[in-house]
Amino acid sequence: CNAFSEIHGLTPCYTLNGSVLKDASDTISLDLCSCDFNADGYRLPTEAEWEYAARKTISGMQSGLTASGQVDKYGKEDTSIPEEEVSWSASNAHGSHKVGTAGSPFTEDAPPVAGSGNPNGMGLFDMSGNVCEFVWDWSGRYIESEPGERASGPEAGSERVSRGGSWSEYTPFIYAGDRYSYDPNECYNYLGFRFVRTVK
Structure with a gap:
């Protein structure tokens, strides 16, 4: 995230003792x-930001017990929309795909174009399924925050939360409220991440 921020002339978000982190292999740092x-660079979303993006619709918030995007044109929850229309899951995929393709026809000889599928209520793609997405928060119980404060989980831990489920049978729970957690040093072909930015 810091490197991508610097490439684009933005202020990096991640520091240790006041120094910008530049070595992704220095896992302790x-x-x-x-x-x-408050920096304008790229970063991982907090768990609360991720869930808001997965559940927000034009008419409110969709249930956490549905895949992100299982809503009708009015933003109302619509479980008649198949999960396969909004997510790459164990039932319709055998690997990760370009982001923004869920719901578009897929064949090995004609892969879908990014952005060709069905977005969720906020216009975002593949919030459920495809790859489990790491967020900033360490895994733990939900922590209450005061109104106006940023909810960002425990200060330390051994595993970071990942959300959204994936195409893999090992992480099949793709509903907007489902949670997983992994050591951030683990690497699997069904784990990924999504960048966000704070824009003022």
Whole structure:
């Protein structure tokens, strides 16, 4: 995230003792770093930000017991829309796809174009399924925050939360409210991430 921020002339978010992190292999520093949420650079979303993006619709919030995007044109929950129309899951995929393709026809000889599928209520693609997405928060119980404060989970931990489920049979729970957690040093072909930015 920091490198991508610097490439685009933005202020990096992740620092340790005031120094911008530049070595992605220095896992101890990465685990101990802090995030400047006011910086305009790229970062991982908090768990609360991720869930808001997965559940927000034009008419409110969809249930956490449905795949992100299982809503009608009015933003109302619509479980008659098949999960396969909004997500790459164990039932319709055997690997990850370009982001923004869920719901578009897929054949090995004609892969879908990114952005060709069905978005969720906020216009975002593949919030459910495809790959489990790491977020900033360490895994733990939900922590209450005061109104106006940023909810960002425990200050330390051994596993970071990942959300959205994936195409893999090992992480099949793709509903907007489902949670997983992994050591951030683990690497599987069904784990990924999504960048966000704080825009003022």
